[in-house]
Amino acid sequence: MKRFPVFIIVLLSSFIKVFPCGFEPYGEQLRYSLFLPEYFDYQDFENFYYNADLFGFYTEYENQYESNVYDWYQFTHNKVAIEDINQCLNHLKYSDIHEQSSNLFLQYLYKNKHLEVIEYLKMAKKCEDFNSFEVEDPWEKDVHLKLKYDAFIKELTQKLEHEKIGWLKRKYAFLTIRTAFYNENPKLIKELFNTYFTKSNKDYLYYWALYFSCFEKPNNELDLAKIMAFSKEKRNATYYHFHESFHLNQTLSKTKNSSDKALLYAFASVQRLAPNLDYLIKIYENSHQLRILDFLLFREINKIEDWVFTPYYTNYSPSTTASKIWWNDDINNRLSTDLLRERSEKDRRYAQKLLDFVSSVDNTKIKDVPLWKAAEIQLLFITRNYKTCLTKIRDFEKIYSKEKAIAIVEKIKALCLISDQEKGKAIIKDQVKPIILKYINEPQFMFSIGRELEYLDNLSDGIALIAYQNTNMKNYYYLYEYYDGLSVKNVIWRGNRSQKSGNLVYFYDYFDYLDFVYSADELQKMVTKLNKPIEDDFDKIIYSTLIMDKKYLTDLLGTKFIRENRLYDALKIFESLENQYWEDNYNPWERDRFGDSYNFEQNPFYDIKYTKSFIPHEEKYFVTKLSVIKHLIKYIEIANNPKSENRDYYYFLVANCYYNMSQYGNSWMMRRFQSTSNYEDESRDSYIDEEEYRNGTLAQHFYHLAYLHAKTKPFKALCLRMEEYVTDPERKYKKLKKIFPEYYDDLSSCENLELYFKNRR
Numbered sequence: 194m195k196r197f198p199v200f201i202i203v204l205l206s207s208f209i210k211v212f213p214c215g216f217e218p219y220g221e222q223l224r225y226s227l228f229l230p231e232y233f234d235y236q237d238f239e240n241f242y243y244n245a246d247l248f249g250f251y252t253e254y255e256n257q258y259e260s261n262v263y264d265w266y267q268f269t270h271n272k273v274a275i276e277d278i279n280q281c282l283n284h285l286k287y288s289d290i291h292e293q294s295s296n297l298f299l300q301y302l303y304k305n306k307h308l309e310v311i312e313y314l315k316m317a318k319k320c321e322d323f324n325s326f327e328v329e330d331p332w333e334k335d336v337h338l339k340l341k342y343d344a345f346i347k348e349l350t351q352k353l354e355h356e357k358i359g360w361l362k363r364k365y366a367f368l369t370i371r372t373a374f375y376n377e378n379p380k381l382i383k384e385l386f387n388t389y390f391t392k393s394n395k396d397y398l399y400y401w402a403l404y405f406s407c408f409e410k411p412n413n414e415l416d417l418a419k420i421m422a423f424s425k426e427k428r429n430a431t432y433y434h435f436h437e438s439f440h441l442n443q444t445l446s447k448t449k450n451s452s453d454k455a456l457l458y459a460f461a462s463v464q465r466l467a468p469n470l471d472y473l474i475k476i477y478e479n480s481h482q483l484r485i486l487d488f489l490l491f492r493e494i495n496k497i498e499d500w501v502f503t504p505y506y507t508n509y510s511p512s513t514t515a516s517k518i519w520w521n522d523d524i525n526n527r528l529s530t531d532l533l534r535e536r537s538e539k540d541r542r543y544a545q546k547l548l549d550f551v552s553s554v555d556n557t558k559i560k561d562v563p564l565w566k567a568a569e570i571q572l573l574f575i576t577r578n579y580k581t582c583l584t585k586i587r588d589f590e591k592i593y594s595k596e597k598a599i600a601i602v603e604k605i606k607a608l609c610l611i612s613d614q615e616k617g618k619a620i621i622k623d624q625v626k627p628i629i630l631k632y633i634n635e636p637q638f639m640f641s642i643g644r645e646l647e648y649l650d651n652l653s654d655g656i657a658l659i660a661y662q663n664t665n666m667k668n669y670y671y672l673y674e675y676y677d678g679l680s681v682k683n684v685i686w687r688g689n690r691s692q693k694s695g696n697l698v699y700f701y702d703y704f705d706y707l708d709f710v711y712s713a714d715e716l717q718k719m720v721t722k723l724n725k726p727i728e729d730d731f732d733k734i735i736y737s738t739l740i741m742d743k744k745y746l747t748d749l750l751g752t753k754f755i756r757e758n759r760l761y762d763a764l765k766i767f768e769s770l771e772n773q774y775w776e777d778n779y780n781p782w783e784r785d786r787f788g789d790s791y792n793f794e795q796n797p798f799y800d801i802k803y804t805k806s807f808i809p810h811e812e813k814y815f816v817t818k819l820s821v822i823k824h825l826i827k828y829i830e831i832a833n834n835p836k837s838e839n840r841d842y843y844y845f846l847v848a849n850c851y852y853n854m855s856q857y858g859n860s861w862m863m864r865r866f867q868s869t870s871n872y873e874d875e876s877r878d879s880y881i882d883e884e885e886y887r888n889g890t891l892a893q894h895f896y897h898l899a900y901l902h903a904k905t906k907p908f909k910a911l912c913l914r915m916e917e918y919v920t921d922p923e924r925k926y927k928k929l930k931k932i933f934p935e936y937y938d939d940l941s942s943c944e945n946l947e948l949y950f951k952n953r954r
Contacts, residue, residue: 379409397424400420476489490565608645656719848892893920
């Protein structure tokens with residue numbers, strides 16, 4: 194007989210995941226769910242929750258105890274705290290079991306003369322030394338180890354035979370079976386199981402013993418299915434060791450009992466990633482009252498939420514490889530928004546099929562009626578049957594208001610009331626406001642409400658909610674945070690995508706999202722609203738983040754106007770910000786919101802990055818977006834005026850500024866809030882001025898105008914050289930060499946630019 198570990202503990206790779214540089218979110222970091230396990234009592238099935246990153250089995254359940262602990266709790270007539278019993282059974286050593294012990298369970302046993310139980314506990318503690326894979330002493334020979342096991346098995350067998358109390362005799366029988374498993378004695382396991390457990394009631398000890406008997410038992414699928422359904426302690430190890438050898442169809446053909454068929458379908462369902470409605474129907478048809486059926490329905494709702502909500506709300510593919518099975522297609526990061534929506538709609542159609550089944554069940558024949566009712570409500574929302582959903586919610590609130598699942602139902606109610614509105618006319622209804630305030634610390638709920646409003650063209654309220662949940666999370670770089678004992682996830686999402694998108698940025702900050710996605714006119718509406726007094730108490734709360742960030746959003750609006758080359762609009766916006774804002778955010782020593790790299794180190798009109806200064810600074814001023822845009826407008830007006838004497842000079846300064854506002858310049862912060870690298874095929878889904886930012890087309894235009902208006906050949910050559918400097922990354926200056934060969938050698942480097950600039954007249 195091979196030796197197997199009883200269970201495996203593995204880290205879930207997404208838990209408290211830190212985002213490294215260049216990280217692309219995946220798995221549980223993306224999975225969207227409102228149907229949270231905290232609202233239902235299926236913690237004993239935790240290993241089988243729908244989880245994108247569950248690579249193994251985690252067997253320690255918080256605030257739960259083994260059945261054995263509860264068994265002894267009942268033995269004391271509930272007179273000893275269960276924590277003390279658990280401490281004795283699972284933490285004390287053999288040497289700790291004595292009459293002077295401070296453990297209240299042991300004190301109870303000694304006080305009430307339960308000497309036979311004390312003797313049993315001592316034997317159980319001795320077993321711990323043998324029921325382990327670390328029992329082998331590397332300095333001992335195998336024969337010595339075998340002798341030690343044989344001697345202990347004999348001692349256990351004698352205790353079993355001499356024990357007179359029936360229930361304690363069964364406990365000894367289990368200890369012996371478990372030790373025989375580690376001693377590789379299948380014959381003894383079979384003998385003891387058939388003697389003490391086959392005809393007994395099916396309590397936890399029965400399933401514990403059955404688990405060990407399965408290792409040497411052929412055609413054990415039905416026993417495995419029973420353990421999965423009825424033994425919370427052994428179901429994880431059972432699945433781990435046997436799921437690959439489990440043959441559903443082969444066993445079904447030999448099974449006539451309906452309840453047994455249901456159990457077999459349940460075992461095959463617990464980690465099934467494909468749609469599982471067919472198996473749910475089979476389980477229900479064969480046995481209504483199985484608790485595992487209720488859990489599998491809960492799991493199926495989580496799967497549908499992932500398949501529908503994850504792409505719908507975040508523009509990412511569903512979190513697990515289930516999509517490969519369900520969609521029969523290779524998932525990747527280049528799926529367009531249209532294709533994601535199309536596939537999300539396909540999964541809504543599957544949700545409708547599941548809804549038809551859930552609505553058809555007889556509530557008198559199922560165990561967890563509140564779960565089924567809540568599942569029906571969620572499926573009604575997913576399938577956009579809002580009016581029926583709200584009717585079912587009213588019924589649920591009347592009957593199950595004390596259930597933990599009421600939290601899910603209330604959130605779905607808010608989503609229904611928001612979603613069931615005409616596009617362009619959506620508001621946050623009064624019935625929704627208290628629900629939002631109640632669950633305001635749950636990011637996925639807040640984000641989904643915000644997205645629904647955004648989709649209905651209520652951008653201001655939508656972004657306000659997204660911004661609130663976004664900022665309320667204490668650290669964007671961590672996946673999970675906790676509020677009132679509830680594990681909540683940060684939301685990561687992307688903007689809309691075309692089929693030709695590259696590896697686009699993802700968002701976990703609302704400001705970056707507004708920066709990347711929306712136009713100046715769309716943002717203008719939000720800023721205009723923020724500039725008006727907000728009297729409503731609810732609005733004061735949900736708009737608190739936007740109000741706090743109003744000056745930064747104003748800066749963003751002006752920046753967007755620059756991207757659209759609406760300079761006068763940008764000037765008006767920047768002038769609305771007080772001087773203190775510019776001093777706090779654009780001085781060379783410290784920043785308010787922005788990082789150290791977000792700083793004007795040079796004047797964009799007079800200095801070129803990586804080039805020795807060659808233009809005299811005729812006007813000196815504190816460089817900010819406001820001062821730059823003022824001078825840019827001023828210089829353009831002078832250059833465009835036919836009566837101006839130095840048009841070539843001002844065109845040259847304007848060209849310098851536009852070049853410096855590109856990705857290669859010293860003032861990229863005029864157009865961006867962070868310096869970005871160029872990605873192939875990204876311009877379709879990037880900033881509106883992406884081509885200008887990457888290629889400096891306006892700089893080329895104004896250098897050419899400076900060239901056309903230049904009065905001397907040296908300055909003409911310099912203007913042409915700068916025009917080619919922008920257009921040719923290899924700096925070969927072919928036109929310069931052809932038109933002004935006499936200046937080519939000097940202008941090919943940066944050393945003589947000052948001389949040529951002086952000779953501009």
